Amino acid sequence: MRLLPALFVSLCSASVLAAGTPTVTPQEKTAEQAITADLLRAHVRFLASDLLEGRGPGTRGDALAQEYIATQFEGLGLKPGAEDGSYLQRFDLMGIHSRPGPMTFQAKEGRVELQPREDFIAVSGVQAPEAKLDASELVFVGYGIVAPEYQWDDFKGADLKGKTLVILNNDPEDDPRLFGGKARLWYGRWDYKYEQAAKTGAAGAIIIHTTPSAGYPWQVVRTSWTGEQFELPAGDGPRLQVKAWTTEDATKQVMKLAGQDLDALRASAQKRDFRPVPLGVTLSLRLSNEVRRRPTANVLGLLPGSDPTLAKEVVLYSAHHDHLGKKDDGKPGEDVIYNGALDNAAGVASMLSVARAFTSLPTPPRRSILFAAVAAEEYGLLGSAYLAAHPPVPSGRIAANINVDGGNVLGRTRDITVIGLGKSSLDTFVTAMAKTQGRTVKADQLSDRGFFYRSDQFNFARQGIPAAYFGSGMDFIGRPEGWGKAQRGQWEAKHYHQPSDEVRPEWDLSGAVEDTRLFFLVGAQVAKAPRMPVWNKGDEFEAARLKSLEALKAPAVK
Numbered sequence: 001m002r003l004l005p006a007l008f009v010s011l012c013s014a015s016v017l018a019a020g021t022p023t024v025t026p027q028e029k030t031a032e033q034a035i036t037a038d039l040l041r042a043h044v045r046f047l048a049s050d051l052l053e054g055r056g057p058g059t060r061g062d063a064l065a066q067e068y069i070a071t072q073f074e075g076l077g078l079k080p081g082a083e084d085g086s087y088l089q090r091f092d093l094m095g096i097h098s099r100p101g102p103m104t105f106q107a108k109e110g111r112v113e114l115q116p117r118e119d120f121i122a123v124s125g126v127q128a129p130e131a132k133l134d135a136s137e138l139v140f141v142g143y144g145i146v147a148p149e150y151q152w153d154d155f156k157g158a159d160l161k162g163k164t165l166v167i168l169n170n171d172p173e174d175d176p177r178l179f180g181g182k183a184r185l186w187y188g189r190w191d192y193k194y195e196q197a198a199k200t201g202a203a204g205a206i207i208i209h210t211t212p213s214a215g216y217p218w219q220v221v222r223t224s225w226t227g228e229q230f231e232l233p234a235g236d237g238p239r240l241q242v243k244a245w246t247t248e249d250a251t252k253q254v255m256k257l258a259g260q261d262l263d264a265l266r267a268s269a270q271k272r273d274f275r276p277v278p279l280g281v282t283l284s285l286r287l288s289n290e291v292r293r294r295p296t297a298n299v300l301g302l303l304p305g306s307d308p309t310l311a312k313e314v315v316l317y318s319a320h321h322d323h324l325g326k327k328d329d330g331k332p333g334e335d336v337i338y339n340g341a342l343d344n345a346a347g348v349a350s351m352l353s354v355a356r357a358f359t360s361l362p363t364p365p366r367r368s369i370l371f372a373a374v375a376a377e378e379y380g381l382l383g384s385a386y387l388a389a390h391p392p393v394p395s396g397r398i399a400a401n402i403n404v405d406g407g408n409v410l411g412r413t414r415d416i417t418v419i420g421l422g423k424s425s426l427d428t429f430v431t432a433m434a435k436t437q438g439r440t441v442k443a444d445q446l447s448d449r450g451f452f453y454r455s456d457q458f459n460f461a462r463q464g465i466p467a468a469y470f471g472s473g474m475d476f477i478g479r480p481e482g483w484g485k486a487q488r489g490q491w492e493a494k495h496y497h498q499p500s501d502e503v504r505p506e507w508d509l510s511g512a513v514e515d516t517r518l519f520f521l522v523g524a525q526v527a528k529a530p531r532m533p534v535w536n537k538g539d540e541f542e543a544a545r546l547k548s549l550e551a552l553k554a555p556a557v558k
Contacts, residue, residue: 022432022525031360032517035353037509040407040516043072043349045503047321048341055340056325057093057230057376058294065321065348066299069373072352073301076359081300081370083392088297091386093376097228097290097328098124098131103244105254106135107281112257119250120206121225124289125198125240127233131289133242135282136164136203138258142269142276143168144193144205150178151272155200158276164204164242164283165197166251169213170448174270184215184450186458186540191380194243204242204283208251208262215449216492221245223338223497227328230294230379232386242285257281296322298383299373300392303358305527307366313397314368315527316465317354317519318384318456319347319404320377324497335499342501346407348373350516354402357520365527367399377405377456384456388463395463396548399532400426402523403457403469408511409504410487413473416518419444419451420468424535426522430470433521437514445474445485464544466533472515 046052046068052061070087082089100122103114114120124131142154144167171179171188179185186192190207197205211217225245246254248262255262258279268274299321305311323340330336339345355371358364370392374383391398416434421427421443431441444451452458452469461467474484495501526533535542 022429024433024436024521027361027363028521028524031357032520034356034360035513035516035520037513039353039356040346040349040509040512041503041507043352044341044345047345047348048339048503050337050339054325054338055321055323056228057296057322057379058095059325061325062296062322062375066297066373069299069321069348069352070301073299073355073371076301076355078301078303078355078359078371081302081372081392087299087301089300089387089390089392090295090297092233093230093294093296093382094127094233095228095230095292095294096124096127098122098287099289100285100287102285104284105138105257105281106284107257109257109259112253114246114250114253117222117226120244120246121221122242122244122285122287123225123229124287125194125204125243127231127291129289129291131241131287133164133204133283133285135284136162138166138254138279138281138283139163140166140260140265140277140279142274143171143187144196145171145187146196147179147187152178154269154274154276156275160276161201162203164206165200165202166206166208166279167193167197168266168269169207169209172270180447183444183447184453186450186453188450189453194240198238198240201238202240204244204285205240206244206246208248209245210248215446216496218247220497223324224378227325230376230382232382233293242287254281255279296375296383298375298387301355301371302392303355303364303369303371305366305368306364310366311368312393313399313532314370314393315399315523316370316372316401316460317351317404317523318372318374318401318460319351320344320375320383320456321348321373322376322378322383324378327499338497338499339502341503342406342409343497344377344405346409346512347404350404350407350512350519353516354520354523357517358524365524367527369523369527370398374456381456381459384459388459388465394548394552395465396552398460398465400523400526401457401460401465401467402519403455403460403467404519405455408472408515409507409509410476410484410511411479411508412477412511412514413439413484414475414477415440415442415473416515417442417445417471417473418468419447419471422536423539424466424468425533426466426468426526429522429525430468433518433525436521437518439473439514442473444471446471461541462544464541464546464548466535466545467541472511476511
C-alpha cells in the first residue's frame, strides 16, 4: 500500500439500486459464515512469513505469493482469469535502484549541500544508467496545480523547461470552497505533482515534506522511496530527470540561501493570483542508476455468473500482493524483512476469504466475480494500472471494484467508514448491509489524507469503473472515545512500512471478520442488481464511465 495506513481496509464498489431495500438472502447469510478469523490468520501467516522475504516485486518471494494465491483460486474452483488461459497476467517492470550524491544548491550568496536520506530522497525519473541536474534553475511553483474547474493555475504559462520545481505537498486549505477544503483531492497527491511538473518540461521536481501535509512522518518517505523503485516500461510521454522529496528544515536552508522565507512563500501560494517565484538558486545532482527488467504478475481468478446475459459483466475484487521486500542497508542482526502483514497480506487474506464465501453459494451470483491480486502497488499502483489498461473484459462491463488494502486487527467497531461517501449509488447498499450488522456508515474520518487516490481502486475509477473506498470503523466496542484513532496513529508511527509489520498474537480479528463479511455482502448485492452501478451526477469519474459505456456500442473491428 503505497503510503497508505495499513490499519484500514479499503472497499470499492457502486451499484444501481433495485426496487426496494437490498436484502441478504438465507444462502448469502450461510455463505458468509465461511469467512472466519482462523482462515484470515492462516493466509496472513503464510504471505507475511520470512520465507517470502517481503514480497518485493520481481523477487522469488513475489513469485511465491503469486503461486500461493493462484493455487488458492484453483482450490476454490475459480477459473483462470488471464487472457492466455492462466491465473497469471504477466507483465514486466523496470527496476531502478538510484544512488544519489549530495544535492548542491548554489547562489551568489553561497552554497548549501543536502545529504541523502537525512535531508532529501531522490529517485530517477528516467530508465537510464544516469539521471542528473546540472545547475538547473530552482523555481517555487506553490502547489503545482492546474485545476480549470476551480479557476486555478499555479504555473501561469511560465517557461519552466529544464528547471527544477519546488512544490508544496497537499493542496490549498484556507478556502473551504476550493479543493474540498480540508479534504485532500487528487491535486494534493505526490504523483499528480510529478506528472504535472513533467508536462511543463521541467528537469526535476522537489516536494516539500511535512508530517501534517503528507499524513505520515519522514521515515515513511525514507522506507518507501529508497532501494529499488519500479515503473512500467516507459512510454512516449514527458519525463522528469529527478523526482525528489526534501524535509521542511532542509528546504528552509535552501530558501534562506535564496533570500526567501518558506512560510511567506507558503502563504502566497494559497491564492489564485500566485505566480511562480524564481529563486536565483541552481541545483546540481547526479544519480547513478542500476536498471533492470523484472517480471511480475497480477493473479486473476474468475467465478462465472449464472445469468446468461449479466454473466458478461463482472464485479471486481482486488488486493495488492506485494510489499517492500528487504532493506538494502540493514545492520548485522537487524530485522531487514518488510513482512507486510497488514500491508497487505491481510487484504489478500480478506479477498481470498470473500472468494471462499462466493464459492460456498449453492448457485453463483448473476454477474461474474473477478478476483485480482495485483502487483507492485507499493511503487505507484503499477499492477492495477496494468490491469486497468489491459482488463480481461472491457472496462464498461466491469460493474464495480471492491479493493481491500489492510485489515482491522483491533476488534469490532460500531461503524464503517466510507471514503468517498456521496460519489456513487453504492451508498444505499452499504448502509443497508452495514445495518444488517448493526453498524452505522460514516464519511471519511481522515479526509485530509486523500485516501481515495492512494490505493488500487483509483486506477479503476480513472477508467470509469464505479468505485468507493471504505475504511474500517473508528468506534471500537468496549473502548473509550478516541481509542481507535490513537491506536492507528501509534501503528503508523511505529510499524507502517517497517519490518515490524508482522503477525502478532494479540491481534483481535473479530473486526476483520465483520468487515470482510460486509465486503462479501456488498459485492453480492452488486452482482445481482438489475443494472450496473453509476457515479453520481457530476462526479469527477462520471465522464470516463460514460465514455467506456459508449465504447461498447461501437461496431467490432474485423
